[in-house]
Amino acid sequence: QVTLKESGPVLVKPTETLTLTCTVSGFSLSNARMGVSWIRQPPGKALEWLAHIFSNDEKSYSTSLKSRLTISKDTSKSQVVLTLTNMDPVDTATYYCARLRRDGYNLLFDYWGQGTLVTVSS
């Protein structure tokens, strides 16, 4: 059974660094066909892709947030970590992690975590 679970602070202050962890089960982060992506959704708004990482450590970032984002993985712990520096109230959102699975020529975001709401406020 594939599951992903996000964890991290529910409240951060402006200018602080947010660190979120996605703990996965039911698949291995070392599987060549697998990766993990982070997506966020401000309250009442649309989804926004942030970053992804694959088993070979290939990484990509949102163009607008690239200078503030870092994604990494610890395969032994089955965890993917996202950091976002210099938090601002506009970064208030539900943060999701999702599994990326290569299927032939296709790529699927096939399993998602339940999401974690992060509020930025002093």
Add this chain to the structure above:
Amino acid sequence: EIVLTQSPDTLSLSPGERATLSCRASQSVSSSYLAWYQQKPGQAPRLLIYGASSRATGIPDRFSGSGSGTDFTLTISRLEPEDFAVYYCQQYGSSLPWTFGQGTKVEIK
């Protein structure tokens, strides 16, 4: 950046009716990397369609996807009560950043 524009913003229909949702891209998108998701309040998005037209595991066949290039469509042949939700399209091809549309809300008329 590829901008995805979904239309309409809101679709008011009755159970049993057909729903047709549009997703238009500002540049050509590889069909292999166009997906549709359903999201209900308080829940994570659920993958419905990937590769523009392939149904994800467990998705009923009343959901179908079509299109290529810059124009894509999600069709729900006969709306069930559980289908009233917000639907997002997403492109994740070779052009970064990967982007989502703004969503279409399918509401009960």
